[in-house]
Amino acid sequence: MSYCRFGRDSDVYMYPSALGGITCCACKLNPIADGLWDGSQSFSHMGALAHLQEHIKAGHLVPQYAIDRLEREIEREIAVRQFRHIQSQEVEGGNTL
Numbered sequence: 001m002s003y004c005r006f007g008r009d010s011d012v013y014m015y016p017s018a019l020g021g022i023t024c025c026a027c028k029l030n031p032i033a034d035g036l037w038d039g040s041q042s043f044s045h046m047g048a049l050a051h052l053q054e055h056i057k058a059g060h061l062v063p064q065y066a067i068d069r070l071e072r073e074i075e076r077e078i079a080v081r082q083f084r085h086i087q088s089q090e091v092e093g094g095n096t097l
């Protein structure tokens with residue numbers, strides 16, 4: 001499911017790419033010629049969030065729900081990493097016997 005698509009509330013079309021990153025499709029910050037835009041740019045979650053800020057700075061419409069979703073996913077990713085880190089420490093501790 002896309003983060004946002006071109007429409008009345010959005011100048012950005014961003015979606016999770018099949019390769020694992022996040023794609024800014026036909027990005028208006030990446031012109032290749034008048035009226036034409038490069039196919040896509042690929043980002044990490046943090047990169048995508050920073051990229052949306054660039055769109056806002058350029059005066060493009062970026063829906064708040066796209067930013068909210070990216071922030072939620074980043075928070076979840078950090079939480080999962082912290083959980084795995086705690087688990088790995090517990091495993092190390094268990095091996096001291």
Ligand SMILES: [Zn+2]
Pocket residue numbers: 012024025027028029041051055
């Ligand atoms: Zn873009």
